Amino acid sequence: MKTTLFSALMALFCLGLYAQQPTIEGDLLLCPEGTGTATIVTDQAYDSYQWQWRFSFGDEEFQDVPGATSSEFTYDHYNYSVTDIRVRVTLEGQTYYSNELAIDGYAFLPIFTMQNFDEEEVSIDPNNGTLLLCEGGSIEFSVGMPYTSSIQWYKNDVAMNGETNPTLIVMGPGNYHVTAAPQACPGFFDTSLPVSVAMDPDCSLSIGTPVAGIGFGFYPNPVRSTLHFNASSTVSTVEIFDVSGKKLLSGSPAVTSGDFDTSALSSGVYVMKVGTAKGTKAFRLVKE
Numbered sequence: 001m002k003t004t005l006f007s008a009l010m011a012l013f014c015l016g017l018y019a020q021q022p023t024i025e026g027d028l029l030l031c032p033e034g035t036g037t038a039t040i041v042t043d044q045a046y047d048s049y050q051w052q053w054r055f056s057f058g059d060e061e062f063q064d065v066p067g068a069t070s071s072e073f074t075y076d077h078y079n080y081s082v083t084d085i086r087v088r089v090t091l092e093g094q095t096y097y098s099n100e101l102a103i104d105g106y107a108f109l110p111i112f113t114m115q116n117f118d119e120e121e122v123s124i125d126p127n128n129g130t131l132l133l134c135e136g137g138s139i140e141f142s143v144g145m146p147y148t149s150s151i152q153w154y155k156n157d158v159a160m161n162g163e164t165n166p167t168l169i170v171m172g173p174g175n176y177h178v179t180a181a182p183q184a185c186p187g188f189f190d191t192s193l194p195v196s197v198a199m200d201p202d203c204s205l206s207i208g209t210p211v212a213g214i215g216f217g218f219y220p221n222p223v224r225s226t227l228h229f230n231a232s233s234t235v236s237t238v239e240i241f242d243v244s245g246k247k248l249l250s251g252s253p254a255v256t257s258g259d260f261d262t263s264a265l266s267s268g269v270y271v272m273k274v275g276t277a278k279g280t281k282a283f284r285l286v287k288e
Helices: 002-020
Strands: 024-026 033-042 048-055 074-077 082-089 094-097 101-105 114-118 122-123 131-135 138-144 147-155 167-170 172-181 194-205 216-219 226-241 247-251 256-263 269-276 279-287
Touching: 024 082, 048 138, 048 226, 074 082, 114 172, 138 147, 138 172, 138 247, 167 279, 216 269, 216 279, 226 279
Parallel strands: 131 194
Antiparallel strands: 024 033, 033 074, 048 082, 082 094, 082 101, 114 138, 122 131, 138 167, 147 172, 172 194, 216 226, 226 247, 226 256, 226 269, 269 279
16 A cells, blocks of 8 residues: 555656656758747746757757747757757746757758750860850750759849749850759758850851751741751651740651741740750740
């Protein structure tokens, strides 16, 4: 009987002890330059609060956070990534400690761009790295992962209207860069280094004449209604997309030369993807 009574008293004591202990919840993964908040979710008001932190790796003791003496604690990515936090409280002269939260943070490599081009259309200036573009040629720029949100391409530091896709078709000179954010942290924007493109005065690809790569040429560009094309091999597909990536027109000519009707398009800039036996290539098409 005595043992049973003692056990019951101990159980009540422990129940009372744990009823006073605070429980905290909060943001565990922080975005760069972002903040998180931890709060006490226990239905209990305490006499005092003191938040504490320590590095997640090592044997350091918890340290008090200066000024963090309320039931809520806001912490930033720079100071509190890879740390543990908890709160110490007092109630009627007794001290209690909460559970611990392990705080971590995203770490992204700087944003960068990649350039895809036909070496017979584009060369690189060995003196400064400028991409030298043949008249009539094109370069496909693309933004590196994980920067897939809020993309905006710039030419000569001016935002390019409608150019918000992961890829950009460049057919003229200028300094090009992109701003974007990772999908996991849409509020964290980064800006790529500019890439310079110049026209190669010693290189010209005749408009309408099949060019290097997939051997496809077209004219006029800008186009009003009918687009004429020539190719060195059978053109299997022609697809035209708007700047959002929506396919607007498509055809399967199965010829090496012919016409493509663009009269249904509104004035603006489009991407035309052409497929032949030699591969697929994207071109920038302007509709008057």
